[in-house]
Amino acid sequence: MRIVRAAALLAVCGSVLVGGTPAGAAPSSTPVGGFIRMYITPGSGTGAGTVVIIGAIGDFGKVRTVNLSGSADPTGNYLSLKLQKGAFEVNRSTLVTEQNSTLPTLTPATCSGLLTTTAPVTLFNGSGLYSGITGAVSATLVEAFVLPRYSTGKSKGQCELTKNVQPLTSYISITGMGSVAFN
DSSP states (O other): OHHHHHHHHHHHHHHHHHTSOOTTSOOOSSOOOEEEEEEEEOOSTTSOEEEEEEESOOEEEEEEEEOTTSOBOTTOSEEEEEESSEEEEEEOHHHHHHHHHOOOEEETTTTEEEEEEEEEEEEEEEEETTTTEEEEEEEEEEEEEEOOBOOSSTTTTSBOOOTTOOOSEEEEEEEEEEEEEEO
């Protein structure tokens, strides 16, 4: 019953909340820009992750880590977003720099940790419906992880904190909000 009421409320009020298009009306094919929120779960390495964008852009699709030339690169400072209605890229260089200079908090008793970083990212190189996209988003990267313990030696039982240690598991997300425009 609660779901039915929520759906009815959205149908009646949707146009007010989403920006003026009457509920059930066909959306404009040309974006006008405005406020957006992005939700990204990156893929592993150069594998495809997922992205959802709401607000002035209502779309979803796949995201890959790339270099400036657009080639897949697990250490790249850019994201390539392939959405249902077009594509664009995100320059996350400042976010990566901030991430690399921030120390995570670690709970030694459980070898678990958290790294949170916030920095601006810019949107560019649009195609399809997003041709001419520009904009800036304040992005927050959250990385939660569990590290292995040394199984032998003088550090046996302690968290392995070497530079190249691979976590036993991790969760990464990037969320952001900002404004877009179309030239």
